[in-house]
Amino acid sequence: MERKIVVPGDVVSDNVKMSGSGTYIRGDEVCASVYGLVNAGVRYVSVIPLSGKYIPQANDRVIGIIIETTHSNWIVDINSPYDGLLHVSQYPRRIELEDMKKYLKVGDCVLVLVKEVDAAMKVELTMRDKELRRLTDGRITTIGPTKMPRVIGRSGSMIRLLKSMIGCGMFVGQNGRVWISGSGNRIDLAIQAIRYIEANAHTPGLTDRVQAFLKAKEKTMQSRMHESRDNEEW
Amino acid sequence: MSEKPEHFIIDGKRLDGRSRDELRPIKIELSPLDRADGSCYLEWGRNKVMAAVYGPRELHPRHRQNMTGAVVQCRYNMASFSVDERIRPGPSRRSVEISKVIRQAFEHVVFTKFFPKTAIDIYIEVLRADAGTRTAGINAASLALADAGIPMRGLVSACAVGKVDGEIVLDLMKEEDNFGEADVPIAMTADNRITLLQMDGRMTTEEFYTALELAKTGCTTVYELQRQALIEKYGDEYRAEGGSDE
Numbered sequence: 425m426e427r428k429i430v431v432p433g434d435v436v437s438d439n440v441k442m443s444g445s446g447t448y449i450r451g452d453e454v455c456a457s458v459y460g461l462v463n464a465g466v467r468y469v470s471v472i473p474l475s476g477k478y479i480p481q482a483n484d485r486v487i488g489i490i491i492e493t494t495h496s497n498w499i500v501d502i503n504s505p506y507d508g509l510l511h512v513s514q515y516p517r518r519i520e521l522e523d524m525k526k527y528l529k530v531g532d533c534v535l536v537l538v539k540e541v542d543a544a545m546k547v548e549l550t551m552r553d554k555e556l557r558r559l560t561d562g563r564i565t566t567i568g569p570t571k572m573p574r575v576i577g578r579s580g581s582m583i584r585l586l587k588s589m590i591g592c593g594m595f596v597g598q599n600g601r602v603w604i605s606g607s608g609n610r611i612d613l614a615i616q617a618i619r620y621i622e623a624n625a626h627t628p629g630l631t632d633r634v635q636a637f638l639k640a641k642e643k644t645m646q647s648r649m650h651e652s653r654d655n656e657e658w
Numbered sequence: 659m660s661e662k663p664e665h666f667i668i669d670g671k672r673l674d675g676r677s678r679d680e681l682r683p684i685k686i687e688l689s690p691l692d693r694a695d696g697s698c699y700l701e702w703g704r705n706k707v708m709a710a711v712y713g714p715r716e717l718h719p720r721h722r723q724n725m726t727g728a729v730v731q732c733r734y735n736m737a738s739f740s741v742d743e744r745i746r747p748g749p750s751r752r753s754v755e756i757s758k759v760i761r762q763a764f765e766h767v768v769f770t771k772f773f774p775k776t777a778i779d780i781y782i783e784v785l786r787a788d789a790g791t792r793t794a795g796i797n798a799a800s801l802a803l804a805d806a807g808i809p810m811r812g813l814v815s816a817c818a819v820g821k822v823d824g825e826i827v828l829d830l831m832k833e834e835d836n837f838g839e840a841d842v843p844i845a846m847t848a849d850n851r852i853t854l855l856q857m858d859g860r861m862t863t864e865e866f867y868t869a870l871e872l873a874k875t876g877c878t879t880v881y882e883l884q885r886q887a888l889i890e891k892y893g894d895e896y897r898a899e900g901g902s903d904e
Contacts, residue, residue, distance in 0.1 A: 431888045432804055433812025433848050448769070448811070450849075457769055457809035459888055474892065475696065476807030477714055479772070505714045505776045544725060545774050570807065626892050 426628055427461035430471060436462055437469045446471030460570075461626060474626060478504040478569035480547045484538045484598035485556075487564060488549065490528050496521055498528050500536065503566060503599040506545045510536060514550040516557075533559040535595065535603070562593065562605030565615050569600035571625035575618060582621070582631050589638045590614050613641060662837040666822035674703075674831055679872060681817065681829045681879055684797075686887040689805055696806025700798040703831060704788035709798035711806040714776035727770035732761035732780040734795055740787040756792050763796055763816075763845045763854040769809040778808060789835035790818045796845045796854065801884055813884050814853055816845035817876035819869040821861055826869045828876045842866075844873040848881050 430436060436447055437454040446458045447469060456462070460473040480486070480502060488500035488508055500508040510528075512519050519527055528534065535557055539550040551557065567575060575596050576583050587594055592606030592614050604614045620637050624630060666673060676682070682703030691697035694710035701707075717723045734756040738747045749757075760782065768778060780802070782795035793816035800814040820830040821840040835841055840859030846852045861869065 429889050429892055431813055431885050432810040446809070448809075450811070455812070457811070458807055459804040460807070473807040475805065477695070505716050505773065507716075543774075 427463065427472075427626075429460070429626075430456040430462055431459050432457055436464075436471065442467070442469045444468030444470030446473060473570045475568055476570050478502070478599040480504055480506060480508070480538050480541050480545075480599070482538055482540055486536060486538060486549075486599040487559070487595070487597035487601035487603055488534050488536050488599075490530050490532045490534065492530065493524055493528070496524075498524070500534065500549060502536075502538075502547065502549075503569070503597075503601055504547075506541075506547050508536065508538070508547040508549040510534070510549040510551065514539070514548075514552055516551050528558060533564060533603070535559055535597070538598075559603055562603055563611050563615070565602050565604065565618055567600050567602060567618055567622050568625075569598070571622050572596055572598065572600045572602075574621050574625045574630055575602060577631055582634065585631060585635060586614060586617055586638075589635070589642075590617065609645075613638070613645075616641065660833060660836075663833055666834055666838065667825060667827075672822075672827065672831070673833055676829075678825060678827045679875065681876055682831065684880065684883050686798075686801065686883060688801060688887055688891045694802070694806075696802040696804065696808070698798040698801040698805060700794055700801075702790065702794040702797070703829075704786060705784070705791055705794045706786040707791060707794045707798050708783045708785060709795060709802040710781045710783075711779065711799070711802040711808065712781075713778040713806070714773035714808070715779070717775060717777035723775040724770075725774055728768070728773035728776045728778050730761055730765045730768055730770065730778050730780070732757050732764070732782070732799070734760055734782045734784070734792065736784040736787060736791070740784045756795075759854055759856065760792060760796055760799065763814060764799065764803065767811050767814055767847060767853060768803065769811070772809060778803075789830050789832045790843070792816070793818050793843050793845065797880055797884060801887065804888060812847040812849065813881060814845050814847055815877040815880040815884060816843065816854065817873060817880055818843040819873045819876065821859065821865060821869070826865055826872055828872050840869075842869055842873070844870070844877065846874070846877050848878075850874055850877075 434456045435453045440449050443454045447454050448457045456471045458473040460471045463470045486502050488502045490498050491501045492499040498510040502508045536549040539548045592610045595603045604611045685701040687699040690699045696711040698709045714728050780799045784791045796816040819842045820838050822834045822838040840861045842857045845854035
């Protein structure tokens with residue numbers, strides 16, 4: 425589906441009841457507030473931004489990096505203008521305050537859930553939910569938070585394709601960080617695929633093209649393997 | 659510096675061959691800087707400016723943070739080599755003033771309320787100056803803000819009008835600016851809401867209203883170029899991509 429590109433101030437609807445995210449009401453018209461693609465739904469018109477920062481919201485799953493430990497909190501970088509706070513009590517098991525550093529150190533990567541964001545933008549994180557944990561293997565790459573939905577695809581079609589064709593584990597955080605696990609060359613390929621998605625995030629029919637992209641990559645990798653084997657024999 | 663010319667308008671043509679209501683040629687390049695959140699390089703006649711936008715990002719010092727919205731900060735700076743006679747690097751009385759008025763031109767256009775406690779930083783570097791750098795800077799900064807994905811009421815477009823040889827003309831060039839009778843830089847959104855208006859020199863009230871109308875047409879032309887640049891940024895890539903797929 426081809427979507428129209430709009431700039432801030434462009435009129436996207438003349439029905440003020442349709443005003444969705446990325447829009448604002450001016451007089452009796454709905455205007456775009458961000459530079460992006462129009463998403464005209466039945467009940468709402470929204471504009472999907474082409475760039476921007478991650479603004480945390482409750483119930484988002486994000487990938488964070490510990491940047492500091494305080495007396496009872498870990499401060500977590502969540503790829504956002506606002507740092508996250510992970511309280512000791514939100515760690516999956518009970519920890520004594522003096523033992524905090526044994527469990528999470530500065531530089532550790534964690535898969536966490538945003539528990540609450542208040543008006544002062546204090547971001548409270550938790551690890552008390554299934555699948556939330558410290559990430560001990562694999563690699564993390566970053567894609568813009570506005571482009572991150574394309575890595576998942578409609579009802580997870582893209583991420584399913586990536587996992588099965590590449591043969592790696594993958595988790596996409598709402599903050600635009602992607603965690604990939606598997607062997608080194610599998611991760612390299614996955615990162616190439618993510619860079620491809622990033623460059624083409626604004627275009628329709630991306631899943632089919634990523635499939636073609638991966639097939640082509642696979643083919644060149646195989647032929648290169650044959651070549652190196654031939655060279656060895658020679 | 660060049661001498662004052664005897665006439666600015668000869669046979670209806672200005673010194674560089676333009677008519678009274680004609681802008682100098684504008685060239686726009688989006689996102690030239692990889693590490694800025696949004697950026698724009700703009701050439702306007704012989705002006706060359708680079709604008710970069712960072713943010714919303716954490717604001718330091720903490721006491722300047724605003725609980726109800728983002729703080730817009732702006733720095734306009736002229737490179738020491740941007741003019742004929744080398745200027746002293748660093749802030750000057752003039753650049754501090756321009757930074758302030760440019761900041762104010764954007765403060766009420768950006769939806770700051772979505773990003774409490776943060777700063778949105780606009781940096782404008784003038785690489786080559788030839789009259790009208792603040793308006794060129796505003797046009798570039800407006801695109802850099804859009805490129806950074808920052809929500810705004812609309813794009814801000816700016817151009818100058820002035821008075822030379824007793825006539826109102828659009829977009830002053832260097833000689834007209836230096837030796838003319840008045841220089842009026844104006845910035846506005848596409849729905850003609852003025853966010854910056856300064857005047858240097860003298861004009862009658864009637865002349866001012868004529869000038870304002872002329873500035874509106876100038877800003878509309880600039881707006882169309884800005885809009886086109888943003889639309890083409892993704893449009894062209896998409897077309898190029900479709901071609902290479904075959």
